[in-house]
Amino acid sequence: MFEIPSVHPFNFAQLGYAIIDSEQLDQWLVFGRDAIGLHAEYLSEDTLSFRIDRHARRFLIQKGKAEDFTCLGFQIQDESSLKTILGILKKKKIEVRKGNGIEADLRGVGSFWQFSGPKGLKIEIFTDPILTNTPLTMLSEGFVTEEFGMGHVALVSKQPEKLVEFWMEIFGARISDFIEQKMSGVTLDITFLRMNPRHHSVAIAATRGLRMDPISKKIQHLNIEAKNLEDMTQAYHRCKQLGFEIAHGIGQHPNDQELSFYVITPSGFEFEVGWNPISVSESHWKQNTYKQISAWGHQPEISTKLSRWNEFRRGFFSLFRSEYVPF
Numbered sequence: 001m002f003e004i005p006s007v008h009p010f011n012f013a014q015l016g017y018a019i020i021d022s023e024q025l026d027q028w029l030v031f032g033r034d035a036i037g038l039h040a041e042y043l044s045e046d047t048l049s050f051r052i053d054r055h056a057r058r059f060l061i062q063k064g065k066a067e068d069f070t071c072l073g074f075q076i077q078d079e080s081s082l083k084t085i086l087g088i089l090k091k092k093k094i095e096v097r098k099g100n101g102i103e104a105d106l107r108g109v110g111s112f113w114q115f116s117g118p119k120g121l122k123i124e125i126f127t128d129p130i131l132t133n134t135p136l137t138m139l140s141e142g143f144v145t146e147e148f149g150m151g152h153v154a155l156v157s158k159q160p161e162k163l164v165e166f167w168m169e170i171f172g173a174r175i176s177d178f179i180e181q182k183m184s185g186v187t188l189d190i191t192f193l194r195m196n197p198r199h200h201s202v203a204i205a206a207t208r209g210l211r212m213d214p215i216s217k218k219i220q221h222l223n224i225e226a227k228n229l230e231d232m233t234q235a236y237h238r239c240k241q242l243g244f245e246i247a248h249g250i251g252q253h254p255n256d257q258e259l260s261f262y263v264i265t266p267s268g269f270e271f272e273v274g275w276n277p278i279s280v281s282e283s284h285w286k287q288n289t290y291k292q293i294s295a296w297g298h299q300p301e302i303s304t305k306l307s308r309w310n311e312f313r314r315g316f317f318s319l320f321r322s323e324y325v326p327f
């Protein structure tokens, strides 16, 4: 495995918001509000928003054909850290665009800067989220955010070393640990990166040897953390009752020890609802390599022959597809 020394200051970034393009806003409303239990509001006919805390925006589902993530927003703690990041981007010759006022309003931030990140995903950085005291109407009691950010994302990449370098150089991320998982004769290497006390804000998965990317989406899954165990288990039952496919039933990861399940969103990528992961104490942390992705559970509930075949096909064709990396 690889280790790149982090020379940057740490703990100045956290996952802030996600923007998804989908043609299925009505299905997303049922998914987010009625299955997962989020606060939902239509900002316009073409834009659905979900809140999970005081941040005016955490998820934006915009009418569009991609059925995928288009932007990920990262909250940066102060102007000086923002300047540092903009300086690094300039040095790396990465083109940065300042968002306009209408775009910033939509995202619930005062201002933001955008650039092309891994796999062509737009990465946005901001320091000034708009907070609201408007009460949340949610089926869940609450989600863990604050200094931990809104959750984590996982990406599959054919160039994992470069993606790890990207998150370390731009966001000062540190490697928490690694998982090596053998499945159907292929070894998957996963690197978990933290930017704050959350065990990981980003995970990068890659096939060992011949690099393939069988995932047709820019992000394989996004995770949010329920405050209560019951909120997670009830969300699991609601997802099933409402007919959303469960990719993996409830189980526990060995590294961050989070209990979670994975459900397929209306756009086809996975959404993980978790509970009670450990947080990282910088002075005591010891980096480990784990040999399995789940300590128990996480049984596939939709492992049909057809979905395996589709993954194989996508993996094969990904060998001939180039993958955008910023540097």
Ligand SMILES: [Fe+2]
Pocket (backbone or CB within 6 Å): 152, 154, 221, 223, 272
């Ligand atoms: Fe996850």
